[in-house]
Amino acid sequence: MSTVVDVRDLVRDYPMGEERVAALRGVSFQVDAGDYVAIVGPSGCGKSTLLNLLGVIDRPTSGTVSINGERVERLSDARATEFRLMRIGFVFQRFYLMQALSARENVELPLAEAGLVGAARRARAMALLEYVGLAKRERHRPSQLSGGEQQRVAIARALANAPALLLADEPTGELDARTGREMIALFERLNADGTTIVVVTHDEDLARAAKRVIHMRDGSIVGDERAR
Amino acid sequence: MTFALLLALLLAVPQDSARRSPGSARTIAIDERLAADLHIGVGDRVVLGAQPGDTGQYAIVSAIVRRGADPAEVARSEYKIRLHLTQLEELIGYGDRVDRYAVATRSEAAIADAQARINGAAFGFHAHRSRDIAVQTSATFAVVSRFHRAIGVITIVASAIFLLCIMLLKVDERRRDVAALRLMGISAGTIVKGVVLEAAGIAVFGSLVGVGLGALASWLVNAHYQGVYRTPLRFSVVSGDIVLLAVSLALALGVVAGWVAAKRLVSVPPLSLFGR
Amino acid sequence: MLFTLAAASLIRHRTRTLLAILGVAVSAAMLLDMVMLSSGLRESFRGLLQTQGFQLRVAPKGTLPFDTDATIRNADSLLALVRARPGVIAVSPVLGGQLHVPTATGAVTSSVLGIIPRVEGDYEVLAGRQPAAPDEMVANQRLLDALRLQLGDTLRGAAGYDAQLRSLSGERTLRIVGIARFIYMAADQKGAAVPIETLRRMQGADSDDKVSIAMIRLAAGVNVDSERVAIERLLPRVTVISIAEALNQVDQRLSYFRQLAVILGSVSLVVGFLLVTTLVTVSVNERVGEIAVMRAIGVHRRRIVLQIVMESGAMMLVAAPLGLLLGLVTARYLNSILARFPGVPAKLDFFLFQPSAAWTALGLLALSGVLAGVYPSWRSASLPIALTLRQEAVG
Numbered sequence: 001m002s003t004v005v006d007v008r009d010l011v012r013d014y015p016m017g018e019e020r021v022a023a024l025r026g027v028s029f030q031v032d033a034g035d036y037v038a039i040v041g042p043s044g045c046g047k048s049t050l051l052n053l054l055g056v057i058d059r060p061t062s063g064t065v066s067i068n069g070e071r072v073e074r075l076s077d078a079r080a081t082e083f084r085l086m087r088i089g090f091v092f093q094r095f096y097l098m099q100a101l102s103a104r105e106n107v108e109l110p111l112a113e114a115g116l117v118g119a120a121r122r123a124r125a126m127a128l129l130e131y132v133g134l135a136k137r138e139r140h141r142p143s144q145l146s147g148g149e150q151q152r153v154a155i156a157r158a159l160a161n162a163p164a165l166l167l168a169d170e171p172t173g174e175l176d177a178r179t180g181r182e183m184i185a186l187f188e189r190l191n192a193d194g195t196t197i198v199v200v201t202h203d204e205d206l207a208r209a210a211k212r213v214i215h216m217r218d219g220s221i222v223g224d225e226r227a228r
Numbered sequence: 229m230t231f232a233l234l235l236a237l238l239l240a241v242p243q244d245s246a247r248r249s250p251g252s253a254r255t256i257a258i259d260e261r262l263a264a265d266l267h268i269g270v271g272d273r274v275v276l277g278a279q280p281g282d283t284g285q286y287a288i289v290s291a292i293v294r295r296g297a298d299p300a301e302v303a304r305s306e307y308k309i310r311l312h313l314t315q316l317e318e319l320i321g322y323g324d325r326v327d328r329y330a331v332a333t334r335s336e337a338a339i340a341d342a343q344a345r346i347n348g349a350a351f352g353f354h355a356h357r358s359r360d361i362a363v364q365t366s367a368t369f370a371v372v373s374r375f376h377r378a379i380g381v382i383t384i385v386a387s388a389i390f391l392l393c394i395m396l397l398k399v400d401e402r403r404r405d406v407a408a409l410r411l412m413g414i415s416a417g418t419i420v421k422g423v424v425l426e427a428a429g430i431a432v433f434g435s436l437v438g439v440g441l442g443a444l445a446s447w448l449v450n451a452h453y454q455g456v457y458r459t460p461l462r463f464s465v466v467s468g469d470i471v472l473l474a475v476s477l478a479l480a481l482g483v484v485a486g487w488v489a490a491k492r493l494v495s496v497p498p499l500s501l502f503g504r
Numbered sequence: 505m506l507f508t509l510a511a512a513s514l515i516r517h518r519t520r521t522l523l524a525i526l527g528v529a530v531s532a533a534m535l536l537d538m539v540m541l542s543s544g545l546r547e548s549f550r551g552l553l554q555t556q557g558f559q560l561r562v563a564p565k566g567t568l569p570f571d572t573d574a575t576i577r578n579a580d581s582l583l584a585l586v587r588a589r590p591g592v593i594a595v596s597p598v599l600g601g602q603l604h605v606p607t608a609t610g611a612v613t614s615s616v617l618g619i620i621p622r623v624e625g626d627y628e629v630l631a632g633r634q635p636a637a638p639d640e641m642v643a644n645q646r647l648l649d650a651l652r653l654q655l656g657d658t659l660r661g662a663a664g665y666d667a668q669l670r671s672l673s674g675e676r677t678l679r680i681v682g683i684a685r686f687i688y689m690a691a692d693q694k695g696a697a698v699p700i701e702t703l704r705r706m707q708g709a710d711s712d713d714k715v716s717i718a719m720i721r722l723a724a725g726v727n728v729d730s731e732r733v734a735i736e737r738l739l740p741r742v743t744v745i746s747i748a749e750a751l752n753q754v755d756q757r758l759s760y761f762r763q764l765a766v767i768l769g770s771v772s773l774v775v776g777f778l779l780v781t782t783l784v785t786v787s788v789n790e791r792v793g794e795i796a797v798m799r800a801i802g803v804h805r806r807r808i809v810l811q812i813v814m815e816s817g818a819m820m821l822v823a824a825p826l827g828l829l830l831g832l833v834t835a836r837y838l839n840s841i842l843a844r845f846p847g848v849p850a851k852l853d854f855f856l857f858q859p860s861a862a863w864t865a866l867g868l869l870a871l872s873g874v875l876a877g878v879y880p881s882w883r884s885a886s887l888p889i890a891l892t893l894r895q896e897a898v899g
Contacts (some may be wrong), residue, residue: 048894057800059890077886085802092893096797100512105505108699112505113803157801279574353782367846374841379768382534386772388529390779394519397786456759492519 003069004165004196005054014050021051024218025219026063031165036191037198038210046219047200054198055088056080062072062107069072085113089158093170095150097142101155102139104129110160110172114184128156132186148179155186159195168199172206184209240413240444254315255290262307265485276309285319287311331355388481395427395485399493400474416494423481423490431482435475442466442474459490510814513787514773524525524783528869531776536865537855538769542762544856549754552851553747556625557685558596558719559728560735561745563584568745568753569717575599579715582739586718590737591726594625597715599703603696604665604672605651610673611665614647614694617686618703618715625687625719627697630694631655638702642682643665645724647694655680661696663706674706679769683760691843691850693734721746773872780816780876788812788884805885813874813880820873826864831865832857 012024023046031037039047052058053065056072057080065073072083074212084090097106107125116124129135132152134145152170158166170189172180184206191197193212199206207213215223251254251274264303268274277284281338293310333342340359346355363370399406406419446464514521552888562583564574576582579597587595599618602809617626621634622628627642635641641652654660657680674816678698686695704712722731728746736744745753754761788795795808842854 049890052890055800057893058891081799081802081804083802084800088802090800096793096893098509098794098798099511100516101505105508109505109798110801111801113807131544161802316779320845371842371845374844375838378535378834378838378841383528386527386530386534386775389523389530390775393523393527393779394782396523397782400517400520403785452763453760463702 002033003030003035004035004067005029006064006066007054008064010053010065011061011160011184012046012053022219024053024060024063024196027216027219027221028063029214029221029224031196031198032127033164033196034191034194035196036187036209036211037125037214038196038207038212039200039214039216040202040207040215041222043202045216047216049051049219051167051198051200051218054165055090056084056159058172061209084198085110086161089155089160089163089166091151091158091166091168091171091174095142095147095154097150097153099142100228102141103134103145103149106142106153107156107160114161120193122161125156128159129153131159132156146179147175149177151179151183152186152216155190158192164196166197168197168201170201170203170216171199172201172203180205217224241482252311253286253288254385256287256291256315257291257310258289259294259295259308261295265307276311276319285315287315325474330358387478388485391431391478391481392485392488395430395482396487396492397412398426398430399423399486401490403493403496405455406493410494410498420487422494424486427482427486427489428479429476431485434474434482435478438478439466439471439474506525506811510818513791513815514760514818517550517787520783520787520820522843525819525826527779528776528819528823528873529826529830531772531779532865532869533830533834534772535769535776535868536828536831536862537838538657538765538772539861539865540808540831540835540855540857541838542765542769543858543861545756545761545852546751547858548851548853548856550747552687552721552849553750555717557721558594558625559722559747560720560732561750562735562739563716563719563732563806565741565743565747566643567743567898568750575714575716576718576742577714579718580713582742583715583718585738586720586735591731592720592722593723594623595720596620596625596715596719596721597700598624598626598708598719599700599714600716601703601707602665603663603664605659605661607651612650612706613665613696614643614650614696615689616703617665617695617697617844618659618700619697620700623721624697625721627684627686629684632680635699637683638699639676639678640681641678641696641698641702642684643680643696644684644686644689644694647690647696648680648683650694653680655683656678660708664708674708676702678702678704678763685850687851688849690714690847693847711861760875773868776869776873777876780819780873781818781880784812784816784877785880787815791854792884792887792892793882796887796892796896798801798852799889800893808885809878809881812884813877816873816877817870820869824869827869828862828866 004116007030008028010027011022013020013022017020025046026045027050028141041047044050046223049058051071053060054067056065056067056075062071063073064071065186067083067087069086070083074079078152097103098109101109104122104125107128108121111121111124126135126138127136128150134149134156134217135153136149137145137149140149145153151174155171158168171187172183180203183228184203187197187199197210199210201207212224212226256267256274256276257305262268265433268289270292272289273286274289275284276287293308311319313326317325331342331346333339343355345358392415410416443466446466448466454460524620535849561569562576563569564576567574583595583597586592597618597620601616601618603614603616604752605614617624619626621636624634627644629642630645632642648654651659658677660675662672662675665671677893684697685694686693686697689695698706700715704714720735721727732746732749733742736742798808798898799805809836835857839853839855843850
């Protein structure tokens with residue numbers, strides 16, 4: 001089984017006044033293709049920082065990050081953008097959909113950026129909305145959708161360019177319990193269909209659904225277990 | 229009495245190389261523009277003629293005079309020479325005649341009386357008040373002044389829009405603060421007053437900065453155009469009433485803009501301002 | 505997609521967008537007016553000088569045409585030399601003077617030109633015909649109105665008037681055979697033209713052989729500047745002025761308006777630029793989270809810049825035609841003010857609309873719109889994505 005994520009000795013610290021605060025203190029781990037990993041831990045333990053580094057939207061102070069065999073920690077801005085577009089799918093706690101665009105247009109946004117045009121782009125976006133169960137709401141604006149529906153659109157958007165890795169930051173954090181459960185089921189289905197997922201969460205149910213749980217505390221990995 | 233008239237100055241020669249004078253040379257005054265352009269100084273001898281090709285007469289430059297601030301002369305490139313009246317009459321073959329003469333009266337009240345008496349008694353003359361002549365000769369500047377006023381109105385319209393736009397932006401930026409204040413129970417009226425006060429402060433401060441910039445621009449304009457047109461005339465004056473007008477106008481516009489912007493904001497429910 | 509996002513951003517704050525468009529339109533109007541003013545006067549004057557096809561003007565040495573009362577003596581023989589040159593098609597001598605016409609209440613005084621009717625280039629005959637006999641004249645409507653005369657009437661005019669003695673000199677009876685529009689006269693100026701020999705006789709023996717100026721029409725293909733130099737060498741007591749030289753003189757005298765136009769035009773451009781920059785900056789600051797998300801999902805920085813430049817460009821695009829219209833209306837109004845300058849030819853326009861003026865104004869506006877959008881958008885698209893998202897989540 002190939003390795004999708006390979007993190008070695010990852011350190012990330014931030015300046016805070018005259019001092020530096022360590023968010024990550026030498027984290028190392030691998031994620032294989034098709035895996036479903038939940039990173040858990042108390043607030044401020046560094047899990048979101050780790051996710052940002054995996055998502056190539058932040059740079060480590062030291063250490064290396066390889067995604068799909070490519071070192072990404074020192075990519076130029078343009079190359080990092082390109083990498084995010086084609087290899088990484090992001091799902092945020094607050095969905096972050098473009099309010100001016102319809103559900104379908106939101107899914108089309110990364111496809112358009114990747115150069116897909118016309119009917120092919122629309123067809124791909126519709127297929128993804130179909131996958132997350134929102135084909136009938138393609139024309140709705142985010143403000144006309146419920147929280148759960150918005151998160152589904154966000155997942156469809158994240159999957160647009162068939163990324164090697166899907167990253168989710170507290171994807172159930174803004175949802176009620178029932179919608180949260182639906183979201184967990186969707187993640188399980190995604191993983192079952194071959195998507196490699198790394199999710200940062202406080203949600204125990206979501207963590208339990210993952211195949212592997214990494215426990216973090218004070219910027220370090222303190223536990224790494226296979227759930228089943 | 230001297231009399232000013234534009235003359236064709238045919239030749240200016242330094243004393244050393246001067247030819248013999250046909251008569252005794254008399255003295256003239258020239259303006260500093262002519263002195264500078266032809267490099268003539270006090271004591272130099274020049275030949276004056278009324279027409280190109282005239283033999284002319286010798287004259288000695290006895291004074292270099294500075295021009296008065298006469299709007300009618302701006303943008304005209306001609307030179308000025310002042311001669312003794314009899315000398316000029318002789319030079320141009322004008323005989324014992326003048327084009328006009330000035331009359332000084334003892335008081336303002338005597339002007340109308342003197343004017344009526346001259347017009348009634350002196351055959352062939354017409355007396356004009358200096359003020360009327362000034363109005364006529366500064367017709368050019370009256371037009372320029374009207375032009376500037378029209379541009380000023382356009383500028384005020386543009387400024388009003390600009391100010392309103394900026395105030396809307398400034399107030400919009402504080403949506404969350406305003407929402408928090410409203411939720412704390414601060415009345416809409418108090419918020420509007422606060423915003424209007426802030427707008428007024430910005431407008432007054434901005435207009436004072438503008439007055440400073442205007443004074444600088446005015447200084448630059450005067451320095452530039454006094455050099456270009458070689459005149460002591462002041463083209464731009466930042467006077468007290470102009471400053472007062474600018475500040476009051478900015479204040480009024482600022483208050484209106486602030487009021488409109490604040491009213492718009494407080495009419496939105498606080499929770500909507502939070503984006504919920 | 506980008507267009508939708510840009511449009512949505514503009515529509516989201518309608519009042520703000522509308523005000524910005526209005527502000528830019530006023531700036532655009534002012535800019536157009538100033539571009540028109542800076543080149544219009546020159547071009548209008550060029551048109552005026554070229555109306556009758558004379559490329560050169562001969563004036564007494566050191567003077568500009570009709571700038572002083574100076575005249576060229578022995579003009580007939582001098583101009584014969586010019587006429588004999590192979591490149592010269594026509595020479596039109598002009599003598600200036602005044603025509604005093606006694607009326608019941610005093611005397612009406614008008615400018616009068618002595619011309620050779622078949623080669624004159626100072627007026628257009630609107631009704632009637634050119635003077636064909638020594639006692640015939642053309643007059644403009646203003647003079648006819650002042651005298652309450654009409655085409656075909658005769659008048660008793662004089663070239664000289666002694667105010668002290670109230671006596672006329674050089675009187676002559678003239679018949680009005682044409683109504684003319686004098687090209688170089690002001691709208692409120694009374695004007696007339698008579699054959700040059702007639703005016704010389706009226707002005708007395710002293711005027712026998714002199715002219716105020718002469719205009720020269722050259723054959724096609726003749727180099728105007730070398731001909732100018734050659735004539736000046738031939739006639740050392742005159743100044744020969746080409747249209748280019750006359751325009752330079754006008755430029756010098758009216759540099760005030762050109763400079764004013766440059767200053768006010770620049771101020772308008774800066775105000776428009778500031779307005780759009782402020783608006784775009786605020787609008788972008790409100791959307792840093794949205795921009796960070798777009799960056800996180802792989803949208804390139806240049807695309808985000810493009811989207812925001814499209815927003816400022818769209819505002820400029822809507823404001824431009826509005827400003828163009830407003831500019832034309834205000835130019836007309838401002839021109840009507842400046843047309844009242846004493847002595848300015850009636851046909852001279854201070855604000856001349858030329859497509860190039862509109863394109864220049866629009867080009868400058870578009871450029872400032874693009875520049876106004878580029879910096880704030882580039883800055884916001886360059887913010888650290890992770891940090892911005894975290895701050896937005898907290899905010």
